[in-house]
Each structure stands twice: as structure tokens, then as C-alpha cells.
Amino acid sequence: MTLLGVTDIAKSFGERRLLAIDTLTLSAGQSYVLTGENGSGKSTLLRILAGIDAPDSGHGLYGAQRFDWHPYPDWLRREVIYVHQHPYLFHSTVADNIVYGLRARGVDAGRREALLAAAIAWARLDHLLATPPQKLSGGERQRVALARAWVLSPKVLLLDEPTANLDAESRRQTIDLLRGFCAAECTTVVACHDRDVIALPEMQPLHLADGRIRPRPVASD
Template identity: 50%
Template sequence: MSVLLGVHGLRKRHGERTLFDIGQLSIEAATAYVLTGVNGAGKSTLLRTLAGLERCDSCTVEFDGQRLPLHPYPKALRRAIVFVHQHPIMFSTSVFHNIAYGLLARGDSSRSVAPVVEEAMAWAGVAHLRDTDPARLSGGEKQRVALARARVLQPRLLLLDEPTANLDGPAREQVMALIPTLLDRGGSVVMACHDRDLIGLPGIHRLKLRDGRLEYR
């Protein structure tokens, strides 16, 4: 398996505290990972750093064999890496337009976007909510819309922050059922989570952030 993303010397400080100091992080292509660790270990910050939402103090990056900076965050990574927040922010329009937003922002035509969004809504089980204001959605429905919004962008690397946190049983199961299918297009997924069932999914590689260091399991 080839390395999709390799990061060396990834350090992040909060004031006087070193949140993490990771000598090497390697994410292989078409592979799923869970990132575990106690609350406050820096899991969310690590994902946000990889997505360009937090600045790393020191690191070098290779993406798909090309050496790139993490700051300023390069366009190649912005197109290839998508971050899904634990509490996704939704625009007060409709489910359809929320999922379409990223494609339209890239300059794709409305005509080409429509069938892609329709397919993504069917995949996420939210087609019946097509014209609904996201403010009226449940937590599980919002998470499925967020996954569909990420999926249409066809990311090479998808970063999920606690995708099943605070969901009830049926909603959690619906979201969990979608996650393995995110690999169908050959991308990689890294999920920060505490969910034992997610951690135990077949074929999932484990990463643990402990005392600022990254352990491979």
C-alpha cells in the first residue's frame, strides 16, 4: 500500500504546554484509521492541523509523493482533504443546497452538480429531506448530511471528528453503516473517536495519541 500523506516533525503547543510532538505520521491510501486517546489528548487539534484549520509549529509534509507546506495551506491539500466537525455547521437553506455548496464553490455548474447531490442524498438516506431547512434536522440527520456534503467532493483524505458522538442508538447505527462505504472510491479516512463499535470495525487501523506521542496499533 502506498503512503498518501506523510508528516514529519508534527508539533503543536498551547502556551507552555506541548500538546503533541509526533515524529512521523503516515496515512496509507485507501485505508481507514481510528484515532483514540483520552479527552484533551489533542485528537481534534491533530485532525484540524492536517486540514489546515490549525497551524502546526513545525513539520514537513509529503502528499501523494509531493513535498508541500502545511502553512500556508496549499490548494492541492485543500482540494484533497476534507474535515467533518463533530457538530457540523449548516446553512439555513435546504439539505440539497448544503450538500451542493462545496461543488458550486469550486465552480461546477448547477446542471452537473444536481445528479451528484441526488446520488449522495440517496447514499446518506436523506433524499426525503431534500428541501428541508437543516435547522429542523436531528443530530443524526445533520451528521449524515455532513458526510454526504464531504463525499461529493471526492476527498483523497476524509477527517471525521467524533462522527457518532451524542447520537442515539438508531442514528448512531445509520452513521456507522455509512462509514465503511466511504472507502469505496479509494480515499482514506481518519476518525477521532471513543466509540468502541467504530474502533472494532473490520479492517480499521488504530492510532492512539498518548502523552503527545502517536502509537500505531
């Protein structure tokens, strides 16, 4: 069953036509890995899906509800979450960063505490609670960002190169967490070049080339 679909998505920067996607449909609960060369438009596509950026034209369908980007609907913002490759963290505390979205949504303090505790356990962040966010490593920041997304129970999670530039152990931990999302009901799209992520059995391939979603090229090695 299609959860999120977009049609006739065009996006140009200046003279350059970056995206020209006829249709892209994401099934409920399915996980996808989005590949494509650097500069092919992966981040732009994820940002458009999350309503952070708008296409020049096109429309979308979420379940049976049509939407566009003028404006991107608030109800959809609650369902679709984008996690940046280099997540921004507030310089307060790790816990504050995790519950930020819950507070913004008006979730009461008791429920916030319960979700915070569950997220800390889920992302194995207990030993980092006293560390200033700006002192965290790239892998730790990525785990805080995943915990911050996880507490919001998104229906669609868009991860932008979550394992890029991480050491081997951080990569392994991050892949474990993203598999947790994939195993849940969440529809997940992971933009990446990471062979271990691409090879995960639950991942359906999406490949972006020349602005379109194409079949993935056969690996050359």
C-alpha cells in the same frame, strides 16, 4: 503506499505541548481509527492534517509532493476534508448545504444536480429535503455533512467523533455511511471513542497519548 505523511509535527497552546509527532503516515485507501483521551489532541491533529490549523513546526508529504502550512496549499485543501463533530449547516436548504462545496469549486449545474441526487440517495436524505437544516437532529446533520463531503470525492476524509451523542439508530446509519467511505478508495481517519467503530475490521488503530502516536493500549475489559 503512503498517501499523506507528516514529520516533526509540534503544537503547543501556551505552555502546554499538545503534539510532538515524529512521523505519521497514512496509506492510500486505508482506514484508521484515532483514539485518545479527551483533550489528547485528536481534533487538533485532524485540523492540522486538513490545514484548518497549523503546527508550530513540521512538514508534510502528499504523494511525492512536500508541503507545509505557510500556507497550506490550495491543491491539498481539495484532497483532504475534515468533518466537524457538530457540523455547521447553512440555514438555507439541505440540498444547498450538500452542493455548497461543488459550487465553490465551480462544478457546473448539471453535474451538481447529478451529484446531489446521488448523495441524497447515498445518505438516505430524501425525506429531509424540505426540512430546514436548523431543525435536523444531530444524526441527520451528521449525514448531511457526510453527503457534503462525499460529493467532493476527497482522497483523505477526516471525521471527528461522527457518532458521539447520537441515538442508536443514527449511530448505526452513520457507521454505515462511514464504512461506505472506508470501502471506497478514500483514506479515512475517524477520531472516536465508539467501540463499534473501533472494532470495525477495516480500521487500523492510531492512538494519541502524551502528544505522540502510540500503540493502542490493550482494552482493560
